[in-house]
Amino acid sequence: MTALHLWLRHETRTTERRTPLVPSDARRLIESGVTLTVEDSPQRVCPTEDYAAVGCHIAEPGSWVTAPRDAVIVGLKELPDEPAALIHRHVLFGHAYKGQPGASALLRRFLAGGGTLLDLEYLVDDTGRRLVAFGYWAGYVGAALALLHHRGRLTAPLRPTSKEELDERLRAVAGEARALVIGALGRSGRGARVALGVAGADPTCWDLAETRDLDRPALLDHELLVNTVLTTSPVPPFLTDQDLDDPGRRLRTVCDVTADVGSPLNLLPVYDTPTDWDHPVRRLREEPVLDLIAIDNLPSLLPLEASGDFSAALTPLLLDFEVDGAWGRCRERFDAAVRELGAGEGKPSDG
Structure with missing residues (x-):
C-alpha cells in the first residue's frame, strides 16, 4: 500500500489562526510512516519552523494545487475560488450538504476534477457522534x-x-x-x-x-x-x-x-x-x-488551545486513514450529496 501523503495547506481566510495539525502530532504521523508537507503560513498559530524541525517538508502557500494527485489536502475553512476543478481528496469543513450558499458550486468543482470532499463535520462514529470538533x-x-x-x-x-x-x-x-x-x-x-x-x-x-x-x-x-x-x-x-x-x-x-x-x-x-x-x-x-x-x-x-485539542483528536484518525470506518462514512456522505445534485450514480475517482 502506498504511504499516505498529507498536505497541510495555508488558510486563505486572514482571520484563521488555527491548524488541524500541531507540530507534536505531525511528528507522530511522520514517525508512523506518513509523508507530511506543510505550506508556509505566517498567520498559523504554530510557526512553520516547528514543523520543519519534526521532519515536515515545507512548501509555498497555495501550492497544494500542484501537489501529487494522491496527496490528501488537509485544511479547515473554505477553499479559494480557483482551481475550478478539484482533483485531490480534501479534508476540511466544507459546509456543502445543507443547501448553504455556494454549496452546489463547491461540489461541482469536485465533480469536475474527480476529487472528493471528506467533510470534517461528517467524520463520525457508527452512532453518528462527531469525532473531531472545535x-x-x-x-x-x-x-x-x-x-x-x-x-x-x-x-x-x-x-x-x-x-x-x-x-x-x-x-x-x-x-x-x-x-x-x-x-x-x-x-x-x-x-x-x-x-x-x-x-x-x-x-x-x-x-x-x-x-x-x-x-x-x-x-x-x-x-x-x-x-x-x-x-x-x-x-x-x-x-x-x-x-x-x-x-x-x-x-x-x-x-x-x-x-x-x-x-x-x-x-x-x-x-x-x-x-x-x-x-x-x-x-x-x-x-x-x-x-x-x-x-x-x-x-x-483561542487558536493554540483549540488547535491542540483538535489535532489530538484528528491524528489517530489520520493514522487509520485508509481504513473504511469513519472515513468511509465521510465518503458515503459526499457520494450522497453528489447524487442529490443530480449527477447520477457514478462515483468520482479517489485520485
Whole structure:
C-alpha cells in the first residue's frame, strides 16, 4: 500500500489562526510512516519552523494545487475560488450538504476534477457522534464575548488571545447574569457554561428535553442567550422576527455559536449574514435593544488551545486513514450529496 501523503495547506481566510495539525502530532504521523508537507503560513498559530524541525517538508502557500494527485489536502475553512476543478481528496469543513450558499458550486468543482470532499463535520462514529470538533472552544469563546459585550466591555476589532488572558477579562466583569445556554449538554454548550462560570454566572441550561416543547416566554425572559445547537433535521426556530418585536422581551444579547447562516435549518433565522472580528456585534433591534454576535470561526480567537485539542483528536484518525470506518462514512456522505445534485450514480475517482 502506498504511504499516505498529507498536505497541510495555508488558510486563505486572514482571520484563521488555527491548524488541524500541531507540530507534536505531525511528528507522530511522520514517525508512523506518513509523508507530511506543510505550506508556509505566517498567520498559523504554530510557526512553520516547528514543523520543519519534526521532519515536515515545507512548501509555498497555495501550492497544494500542484501537489501529487494522491496527496490528501488537509485544511479547515473554505477553499479559494480557483482551481475550478478539484482533483485531490480534501479534508476540511466544507459546509456543502445543507443547501448553504455556494454549496452546489463547491461540489461541482469536485465533480469536475474527480476529487472528493471528506467533510470534517461528517467524520463520525457508527452512532453518528462527531469525532473531531472545535465545539468546546467555540462555545467558550462565544459565551465569553457575549458576556463581555453584555457588560459593555467588548472592544473591536477582536484579536487572538490565550485562555488565561480571556479568563482574566471575564473575572473582571464577574457577577450574576440572567443567561440561557441552549444545547447545554453538548461540547459547545459545555464550553459556554464553563466560560460563564468563570465570570460568576450560573446560566439556565436547556437541551433536547427543553427544546422539544420550547417555552418561548421563558426564553425571552433571559437577558443573554447562547445558542450552541446545530441541527441536521427540520426543527421549529428558537427565535423569530416576531419574538424580536415583543415589547416585553428582556433578551438583550444573543450569541449564535453555530452561525448556520443561509441554511434552511438555521434555528435563529433572524439575521442573514454573520458578524466578524472587525464588527463582532450587530444590532437587530433598537427598542428594546437586541444585539447579535454570530462569528463563524470563534475558536480561532483561542487558536493554540483549540488547535491542540483538535489535532489530538484528528491524528489517530489520520493514522487509520485508509481504513473504511469513519472515513468511509465521510465518503458515503459526499457520494450522497453528489447524487442529490443530480449527477447520477457514478462515483468520482479517489485520485
